[in-house]
Amino acid sequence: MPGTGFLLGPKLPVEQRTDVEFGFRIAKEVSRLEIGQTVVVRNGAVLAVEGFEGTDACLTRGGELAGKDGGAVAVKVAKPKHDMRFDIPCVGPRTLEVCAAGKIAVLALEAGTTLLLSESSAKTGEAAPAQCDDRSMIGR
Numbered sequence: 001m002p003g004t005g006f007l008l009g010p011k012l013p014v015e016q017r018t019d020v021e022f023g024f025r026i027a028k029e030v031s032r033l034e035i036g037q038t039v040v041v042r043n044g045a046v047l048a049v050e051g052f053e054g055t056d057a058c059l060t061r062g063g064e065l066a067g068k069d070g071g072a073v074a075v076k077v078a079k080p081k082h083d084m085r086f087d088i089p090c091v092g093p094r095t096l097e098v099c100a101a102g103k104i105a106v107l108a109l110e111a112g113t114t115l116l117l118s119e120s121s122a123k124t125g126e127a128a129p130a131q132c133d134d135r136s137m138i139g140r
Contacts, residue, residue, distance in 0.1 A: 063102015
């Protein structure tokens with residue numbers, strides 16, 4: 001589980017850091033309402049909210065709505081009082097592939113609550129080869 005300060009990829013410009021903060025506020029509220037745990041935002045606008053369809057569909061929809069140049073920020077959090085014994089939010093190689101395909105620029109994870117499966121492939125870009133060089137993953 002990545003902790004606070006975890007960073008893979010380039011340092012975020014101020015616009016993306018602002019979107020990460022905005023996305024965390026929205027994602028925490030959406031998760032509090034038990035709607036979903038992931039949101040996709042860009043330039044202070046919510047593009048997609050995870051519902052019953054799941055994380056991958058949310059990321060795909062958000063990537064499409066960001067436009068042909070992409071650049072969206074995805075944020076994944078845990079619900080308040082989330083029972084980690086039974087359901088741990090996870091990000092794996094498939095999630096990274098979906099982000100890369102949707103040209104999502106940043107995947108922000110709630111530090112200490114989201115399990116990063118195969119951290120080594122995330123670091124090396126094996127999950128989505130040649131598509132992750134300009135993408136970032138952060139723990140907040």
